[in-house]
Amino acid sequence: MHIFTGGNILLQKVADLRLQQQNIISSNIANVNNQAYRHKSLDFESQLQAAYHAKGSPLTTTDPDHMGSQKYTGVKGEIETEFKPKMVHGQDSVDLDKEMTEMASNALQFSAMMTLIQKDFAGKFKYLEEFSK
Template structure:
């Protein structure tokens, strides 16, 4: 039984994604002048198949049957962009793009933090009896 209806778990997964994206963007910025460095990005992996697995309602008829629940692994992966080259030294980091993506990711992360704080604030209110 999921005590919070999956909301806290979804927020946690989103925070993991935003943190991984922040690390990746920061790494790209740090290597903007490194010869031969190829930029990286964080993408969702198997999003469609995960959604399909979540929507399928299956009944286990035997205790040894494999459950149809999705795995609890990370919902993202880091990929390297090898198809472009912006600088003469083989580096493909566009610093303006990376800074924009970093700012967008920071706004997204802060929104997630506000939402999870709201959830915990609501729980705190319930625990205190509405006061």
């Protein structure tokens, strides 16, 4: 059994991308009063899904940690700048309520990833503890 499995790598990648997204949302909030600033977001969910389905069903994998860790290493996320050609005051700037909602959602999802990583390592620690007896 390997300690660092494909599942760990996937969880680590998602947590890293969630942290990047949180930084972008923070930047959006910090620039809420800057009229020249355009809303930015990080799209990585579609890339993760594409990587997940890239080499067929994960159920056909018969070891190398059962989750194909190599296919997630290329997922980086793309920063998207929302451009609205409207010049109506307030409609082309950052929406603070939307950003705060996105920040809360992202923080919850990041917390869930950290909990999964912690439980994964706790299980491995228990295994190693039993194995060493």
